[in-house]
Amino acid sequence: MNLSKVKLVVSDMDGTLLNSKGEVSLLFFKLFKQLQEHNVYFTAASGRQYNSIVDKLSAIKNDILVIAENGAIAKNGDAVLLLNSLNREKIINIIPVLRNIKNANIVLCTKDTAFIETTDQKFISLFQEYYRSYNIVDDLMKVARETPILKIAIYHYESSEKYIYPEIKHLKEEVLLKISGQNWLDISDEKANKGTALREVQKLLKVTKEETLVFGDYHNDIEMMSEAHFSFSMKNAHKDITEIANYATESNNDFGVERILEKLIKAKS
Numbered sequence: 001m002n003l004s005k006v007k008l009v010v011s012d013m014d015g016t017l018l019n020s021k022g023e024v025s026l027l028f029f030k031l032f033k034q035l036q037e038h039n040v041y042f043t044a045a046s047g048r049q050y051n052s053i054v055d056k057l058s059a060i061k062n063d064i065l066v067i068a069e070n071g072a073i074a075k076n077g078d079a080v081l082l083l084n085s086l087n088r089e090k091i092i093n094i095i096p097v098l099r100n101i102k103n104a105n106i107v108l109c110t111k112d113t114a115f116i117e118t119t120d121q122k123f124i125s126l127f128q129e130y131y132r133s134y135n136i137v138d139d140l141m142k143v144a145r146e147t148p149i150l151k152i153a154i155y156h157y158e159s160s161e162k163y164i165y166p167e168i169k170h171l172k173e174e175v176l177l178k179i180s181g182q183n184w185l186d187i188s189d190e191k192a193n194k195g196t197a198l199r200e201v202q203k204l205l206k207v208t209k210e211e212t213l214v215f216g217d218y219h220n221d222i223e224m225m226s227e228a229h230f231s232f233s234m235k236n237a238h239k240d241i242t243e244i245a246n247y248a249t250e251s252n253n254d255f256g257v258e259r260i261l262e263k264l265i266k267a268k269s
Contacts (some may be wrong), residue, residue: 004231005266006264007039008042008043008211009035009261011042012046012224013044013053016234017213024056029060031262032060035265036089039269040264041064043069044064045067045194046068047151047184048130049068049109050111053068059200065223066202067198069150071084071188072085072150073111084188091144094187101146103169104154105118105127106154107155108207111148111197113133116134116136119135126155143264150185151188153186155163160184160185161179165179170185176188176244181221191225198214198227202227209228212229212230213228213232214227216232216233216241216245217238217252218237222240225241231244231246231247231249235248
């Protein structure tokens with residue numbers, strides 16, 4: 001594994017760069033400065049809202065690129081590189097289906113904020129970890145009719161794969177369905193995924209697949225994994241990610257990302 005030619009590092013956030021407490025390590029920020037010294041770019045790629053990602057990485061937010069909402073939006077500073085909205089009619093047809101799923105909490109994600117209609121305080125507290133900017137409204141259908149939506153996120157307290165996906169899998173020919181975590185499932189435009197967004201970043205930076213290193217742990221990282229020769233699955237990753245990744249590292253709680261970055265920096269030195 002020759003990491004010396006890597007010019008771009010891309011990391012998922014939850015379950016990958018963030019530990020189980022939702023924290024970025026001090027070691028990562030130290031290593032990021034060393035990446036900069038070796039002219040290696042860094043991109044954060046997440047199902048999270050853009051504002052939530054840059055909040056976690058506020059100390060370096062002006063020096064990184066960001067892929068948010070599972071690839072529905074990509075930004076370089078204030079410049080928008082990519083923006084994929086869901087078809088309005090599809091959203092209006094999907095919301096009633098989601099409302100019929102027991103214990104499902106619906107989030108409509110836009111370019112700058114998110115909308116929820118639940119009054120469940122337990123969910124609102126959890127939701128705030130992933131969405132810094134949000135509005136609680138009476139009717140999501142009204143929002144869908146008036147506002148461009150990048151993604152629908154649905155949360156289930158037990159399992160998105162077990163309780164949400166079976167109820168909506170018939171929609172997979174119309175929209176992109178991604179189980180993005182133990183509790184989350186995301187619905188996006190067919191073109192909106194981390195892999196498509198990563199290709200835009202690579203094009204901007206003039207970086208090849210062979211010069212790209214990615215870290216991921218869940219289904220919403222699948223397309224991104226295929227755009228990098230150096231694809232690493234976390235030890236805590238879903239088995240489907242472990243199977244397709246070219247390499248593996250330690251878990252998010254055992255500095256899995258940082259350990260590989262240390263090897264990358266050593267290879268560059």
